[in-house]
Amino acid sequence: DGGITQSPKYLFRKEGQNVTLSCEQNLNHDAMYWYRQDPGQGLRLIYYSQIVNDFQKGDIAEGYSVSREKKESFPLTVTSAQKNPTAFYLCATRKRAVLNYGYTFGSGTRLTVV
């Protein structure tokens, strides 16, 4: 079955530690996105990528980094510079980064700082 796999489902980070969230898709979609959701709030865009080896900052990119070495994969690294990383992280894909194609969302990773 085609879909998006986010892992892990739950992740705990110690202060000052970098962690990487995985997002893998077998939908053959070109565009991939990372969103952050804080409790009781909407989703905010962190980074997005239209094609391999290219990505753009979203609204809240500070303290995060990404790579897009393969079409299927768009990992998100939460660095120690992100002071308040506890949140729910959602990865999304889109067949083309243009009109009339819907977005598909993964099941999410819940990150907690301990």
Place this chain on the structure above:
Amino acid sequence: ELKVEQNPLFLSMQEGKNYTIYCNYSTTSDRLYWYRQDPGKSLESLFVLLSNGAVKQEGRLMASLDTKARLSTLHITAAVHDLSATYFCAVDIVDTGTASKLTFGTGTRLQVTL
């Protein structure tokens, strides 16, 4: 900067009643999405509205889009408890070149009571 505002933020309604959730946005777009989110879960796509005047219905939910007024509505008819969830609207805009991205509203938490 695109702003997407939903109201109300919280809605408690009795079963059998009707109500409307409003989504206003601040820039030109003719593509708008509605999503449902259950606690701790990812997003479930409800409606994709791709043009001015678009109206879509699924069960007790009906969504419409007025691009001139920059307004979308999600109407709930004869609410049932199973509709209790948080509902998000999201506006799709082209960012740079052909890249598009979603900007989300703050969400409306719907609670349907007996």
